[in-house]
Amino acid sequence: MSARHLNLLGLALVGIIGLAVMWLTPRFAELDTVLDLTVYMIMAILALSLALIWGYGGILCFGQSAFFGLGAYTYAIAMFNMGESTVPLLLAIVLPAAFAALLGYFMFYGRISDVYLGVITLTVTLILFNSVNSTAGPEFHIGAARLGGFNGIPGIPPLNWPFNKTAPIDLEGMFYLSTGALLLTYFGLRLLLASQFGRIIVGIRENERRAELLGYDPRAYKLATFTIGGALAGFAGCLFANWGNFVSPTIFGLAQSAQIIIWVIVGGRGTLIGPVIGCIGIQWLSAALGANQPSGSSDFWSKIFANAPLILGVILIAFVLLVPKGLVPTLGDLGQMLLNGRRERKQRGLAPQQAE
Amino acid sequence: MAEPLLQTRDLSMHFGGVKAVNDVNFTLAQGELRCLIGPNGAGKSTFFKMLTGQLEPTRGEVLFRGNDISHAHAHTIARMGIGIKTQVPSVFDGLSVRENIWLAASRLNSRERARRLVDEMLARIGLTQAADRIVGQLAHGQRQWVELGLVLATDPELILLDEPAAGMTHEEVQKTAELVREINRTKALIVVEHDMQFIRMIAKQVTVFNRGSILVEDSVENILRNPLVRDIYLGKQAAA
Numbered sequence: 001m002s003a004r005h006l007n008l009l010g011l012a013l014v015g016i017i018g019l020a021v022m023w024l025t026p027r028f029a030e031l032d033t034v035l036d037l038t039v040y041m042i043m044a045i046l047a048l049s050l051a052l053i054w055g056y057g058g059i060l061c062f063g064q065s066a067f068f069g070l071g072a073y074t075y076a077i078a079m080f081n082m083g084e085s086t087v088p089l090l091l092a093i094v095l096p097a098a099f100a101a102l103l104g105y106f107m108f109y110g111r112i113s114d115v116y117l118g119v120i121t122l123t124v125t126l127i128l129f130n131s132v133n134s135t136a137g138p139e140f141h142i143g144a145a146r147l148g149g150f151n152g153i154p155g156i157p158p159l160n161w162p163f164n165k166t167a168p169i170d171l172e173g174m175f176y177l178s179t180g181a182l183l184l185t186y187f188g189l190r191l192l193l194a195s196q197f198g199r200i201i202v203g204i205r206e207n208e209r210r211a212e213l214l215g216y217d218p219r220a221y222k223l224a225t226f227t228i229g230g231a232l233a234g235f236a237g238c239l240f241a242n243w244g245n246f247v248s249p250t251i252f253g254l255a256q257s258a259q260i261i262i263w264v265i266v267g268g269r270g271t272l273i274g275p276v277i278g279c280i281g282i283q284w285l286s287a288a289l290g291a292n293q294p295s296g297s298s299d300f301w302s303k304i305f306a307n308a309p310l311i312l313g314v315i316l317i318a319f320v321l322l323v324p325k326g327l328v329p330t331l332g333d334l335g336q337m338l339l340n341g342r343r344e345r346k347q348r349g350l351a352p353q354q355a356e
Numbered sequence: 357m358a359e360p361l362l363q364t365r366d367l368s369m370h371f372g373g374v375k376a377v378n379d380v381n382f383t384l385a386q387g388e389l390r391c392l393i394g395p396n397g398a399g400k401s402t403f404f405k406m407l408t409g410q411l412e413p414t415r416g417e418v419l420f421r422g423n424d425i426s427h428a429h430a431h432t433i434a435r436m437g438i439g440i441k442t443q444v445p446s447v448f449d450g451l452s453v454r455e456n457i458w459l460a461a462s463r464l465n466s467r468e469r470a471r472r473l474v475d476e477m478l479a480r481i482g483l484t485q486a487a488d489r490i491v492g493q494l495a496h497g498q499r500q501w502v503e504l505g506l507v508l509a510t511d512p513e514l515i516l517l518d519e520p521a522a523g524m525t526h527e528e529v530q531k532t533a534e535l536v537r538e539i540n541r542t543k544a545l546i547v548v549e550h551d552m553q554f555i556r557m558i559a560k561q562v563t564v565f566n567r568g569s570i571l572v573e574d575s576v577e578n579i580l581r582n583p584l585v586r587d588i589y590l591g592k593q594a595a596a
Contacts, residue, residue, distance in 0.1 A: 213410075213434050
């Protein structure tokens with residue numbers, strides 16, 4: 001089986017599984033499960049935004065949560081002012097994208113090195129956290145929307161069908177929307193990465209100097225990649241604000257930023273499905289560990305296993321040390337090795353003199 | 357006389373107190389093939405880096421077809437038509453040979469034409485069989501060919517080759533020399549090389565660099581006879 005066939009098979013598999021989950025879940029699962037799955041799908045879109053810019057573009061952004069949070073806050077504020085969700089949804093994509101473009105312009109055209117890029121993006125999201133966190137008073141409002149400081153913004157009105165205020169999207173509808181959006185994002189990014197643009201950004205990740213000497217301007221390509229990543233994260237933020245009808249400054253916080261990076265590390269850089277699996281798996285695990293919280297028992301082990309951050313930390317360290325490429329690429333390598341082994345044995349059997 | 361393809365005026369690159377390249381006045385005619393020799397540290401690679409925008413000169417200027425490119429970005433210079441094969445092969449190590457060449461070919465060509473050009477180029481550099489292998493896993497000599505293929509696929513007017521024969525077997529060196537002569541039918545080249553055998557196979561005019569400056573420029577026969585050049589550079593090889 002050639003690489004091309006494997007590729008198509010993988011795409012078909014993702015499509016079938018995705019559609020099956022989308023179709024079956026609301027029919028067979030409890031509403032709780034549907035709600036949980038909805039937020040997993042939303043976070044997976046966020047994971048894909050970093051998978052694009054870090055995994056393919058080679059830009060290590062420690063502050064992807066900045067665009068996620070901006071998307072959520074933009075939607076909330078616009079919604080309280082407009083009451084109809086079409087424009088707020090678009091704003092929640094455009095504004096984070098514009099912010100990413102501005103930030104990216106200074107970073108890439110200022111030739112900031114990779115390490116400082118990580119520091120700057122992390123700082124930006126923490127600045128946003130602190131700024132929004134200190135807007136609790138009633139004097140902090142944008143139009144009709146009070147920012148609420150550390151209390152956040154509760155009661156955000158839900159999305160409605162485009163230009164139809166009277167038809168809000170219900171919980172089940174949110175599940176369909178989020179899952180559909182995740183599938184569209186996934187296939188859209190696959191298309192993007194198969195295009196000339198996508199192949200060039202991978203080339204720049206592999207060898208920036210060489211790409212430059214062939215006549216490509218790495219700054220422009222990185223800026224475009226970063227902006228697309230910002231738009232996607234903003235979109236995920238909008239869906240997230242919808243899901244809980246609530247947004248608070250922790251969305252900009254360190255825990256949120258770190259989590260996105262962990263999803264991508266665990267799932268594997270340089271793949272799209274990896275970060276999606278990493279994201280959903282880790283969220284599921286966190287939820288399972290949280291639900292395990294011992295009420296009465298004070299047994300040592302049950303306490304350890306109920307400590308989600310500790311377990312997640314161990315998982316992260318284990319992955320960085322033992323599976324540095326991440327889940328999906330490592331499985332891919334294993335498959336390749338098995339395939340090569342079989343092919344070699346076959347060749348040796350047929351024509352030993354051709355073996356090199 | 358026609359306008360030179362490339363000209364440098366008092367071109368200098370100083371790193372602190374070190375004058376890596378100092379007041380170099382160099383002229384290359386349209387379609388010319390020039391060899392650049394000189395001991396290690398003579399400034400040849402620094403000179404190449406200034407021609408391709410990888411280093412901004414401390415002083416002086418580079419004129420390519422009459423345009424001052426001394427402060428232009430590397431990608432702009434590449435688009436104007438200067439291609440370089442660097443000393444240590446600079447390729448896309450994580451990608452396949454085909455993908456490497458495609459990245460070079462696709463800047464100027466439509467999808468369909470790029471694909472055809474890639475196939476042609478793979479045949480030309482003799483890597484059709486290895487087209488789907490990852491470049492990082494190839495032997496050093498083959499990676500050199502990949503880089504040459506990359507440069508040729510962007511169809512530059514002037515090609516700079518930094519030690520194209522380094523680390524190659526005798527057979528590969530001959531093949532490279534043939535290819536260089538063939539390229540020279542349509543393009544101008546500057547070749548930095550230590551291997552005098554190789555230079556004899558390809559060169560007419562030779563420029564000798566020493567301590568950041570041009571020591572002498574002459575035909576390859578005269579250079580080989582020049583006692584000054586023998587002293588600073590060829591002595592070791594002649595004795596060996």
